[in-house]
Each structure stands twice: as C-alpha cells, then as structure tokens.
Amino acid sequence: MSSNGFHSNASRFANLRSLFSMFSSDLAIDLGTANTLVYAKSKGIVVNEPSIVAINKNTGEVEAVGKEAKEMLGRTPGNIVAIKPMKDGVIADFKVTEKMLNYFIQKAHNRKMLVHPRIVIGVPSEITQVEKRAVMDSAYRAKASEVHLVEQAMVAAIGAGLPITEPSGNMVVDIGGGTTDIAVISLSGIVYSRSVRMAGNQMDEAIMNFLKRKYNLLIGERTAEQIKIELGSAYPLDKPITMEIKGRNLIEGVPKTITIDDSEIRESLGECVATIMNAIRVALERTPPELSADISDRGIVLTGGGAMLKNLDKRIREETGLPVSIADDPLCSVVLGTGKMLSDFKLLRKISIE
C-alpha cells in the first residue's frame, strides 16, 4: 500500500472514529424542578442551570433559557413570560420542557446538530405512566436515539457513593425543588420508595405566605429562596442570625424593608419540615427489620439542594436517633449517579423503570 493510501485510510479511520464519538456522546440528565443538570460521558457535568425558560408571548420564540431566564423571573416586560416548565418534579408544560431539553442537549454537544445521544434521565419514584411518556417523548423529540428512565432516589444514592449493590440496607433522602424522594435500597433494588411533593419550592412559598400574613409584605420567589438559603433552618442555630428583607407593603403599596430573624423563618418552614420528617418516619417503619439494623449502623444520607437547609441533618438525627450525613455535593448527586449509568449498562438495565 502506498504511503498516501495508508494516510488516507488512517485519516478515514480517524474521521470515522470522531464521527462515531460524535454519535455516541451519551448524556445523563437530572431534569429537576429547580435545576437541570446534564452529564456527558467522559466530560462530566456540562450543564447546570435553573429549569426556567423565557418566552416571547407575541412570537412564541424562546428569549432565554436557564440562568439568563432566571434573571428575568418577576422582572419581565409584558410580552415576555419566564416559565418554570417542571412542577413537583414532573412536566407541567410539555412544549416548553421540550424546548428547554432541546436547548440543554444542544448546549451539551456544543450545538452540533447531528448528534443523536442515548439519554438516561432521573425522575421521581411516583411518576405516573402519562408523566413518564411525556419525559420520554420530550427527550426523543430533542433527538435522543434511546431514552432510559431511572428513579431519582436510586441514582442519588449511587451519586452519593452508597454501596447499593451490596446485600445491606441503604437509606437516601433526596430533597429537591418539587419533591422529596426517599428510598431504602439493597442489592441494586428498591425495597421501599416514596416521593412526597414537599421540598424547596414549597418552602419558598411558605416563606412568602408567612411574610404576607405577618408583615403584609409581598416578596418575589427569588427573594423567598434567598431568605430560605441564608436564614432558613430546621432546628435552632447556635448563633441567631437576622436579615433585611425588601418587598412591597400590601396596605401602603410602597417598597418596604423589614428585619427578621432565623426563628421566624424556622417557624414558617415548620409544616414543610414536619411533612418531610413524617415521610422519613413512615419509610423507617416500613423497612424490613434486617435492613433497619443496617440503616441504624450506616445512617441516612441526604442529597438534593434541600439537604443544605441549615440543621436539617441535626433535626433528623434528633428525631430518629440515627446517624445522618449530607452527600459531598448534594446538588449534583442525582446527575453524578445517572452519569455513572452511562458506563454501566448492566446496572442500568437492572434499575431502569420503563
């Protein structure tokens, strides 16, 4: 063979290989109520943005997605609406979810139009058949070649590094934006799982309602979330903290600033935290005794953004008497666990829920 022939064969091979890798750029997605994260095989997390889309009402065109759209939340002019297409962990607005998914998939692939990835998506455990279909159809329409669904709590446990393939009990509580997913896992199987529609978003709403009721102060969603993150807690703090809050007085109709402390916000979150505590208690009651013994040794692992609510771990420890730990990177546990499935098809087949 001439050296030219060799070179052209070699370069053809290289082209084929790069074409193949382009087509095999599989993705793992945590399609969350609050945030969508995308993990690309061999690259890691390539998208981590709020699940928000800004749409121009006149043209129907997407104006912005993710971080840029979040900036617009509550500040849009009349012709633009900022939409959160996911509610309670599932699709509330099919069309907008599809647009968002399509945008993030293109972004993950640097806008190479020809890519048809296999996609693994983490969904809440109590998702209905109709909701499952909707998630899958959105991914297929966003040009996926294959779509697999996995339970968020299962992949959160994998992402948090729990030894889920061993014959011993592991308990994970994933507190996201729309749902809290609780699971007891052993031998790669879910022994018990429950998804309650009580998580970060409902905490934001509780703060908004509390300030409206007690101080006649109207605040936006973004401010409520900031208050929760800075001041919110589930158990008394060692050092009390206060915060200045700006909003609109409902009676006078003018901007107003008030100062509140952590105890008031803890009180406003009381019902939300109690609902999560109750779901954990029920999960512990329904766990078979052998696995209960494992859990009392290993404890409960918390994942999801809500796991970072101040002293939530302490509150769960106090009320259950069990060891409680927070995953190293709670906001990324689901996508990291889902990402691991891209190179472990045997485990994926076992845990896939379609």
Ligand SMILES: Nc1ncnc2c1ncn2[C@@H]1O[C@H](COP(=O)(O)OP(=O)(O)OP(=O)(O)O)[C@@H](O)[C@H]1O
């Ligand atoms: N430090 C913090 N304290 C309390 N809550 C927090 C903190 N940081 C983030 N959060 C909350 O975590 C939530 C987002 O968590 P996450 O990204 O895990 O949810 P998600 O996957 O989008 O939702 P879901 O799993 O319900 O679909 C938001 O409600 C956010 O306000």
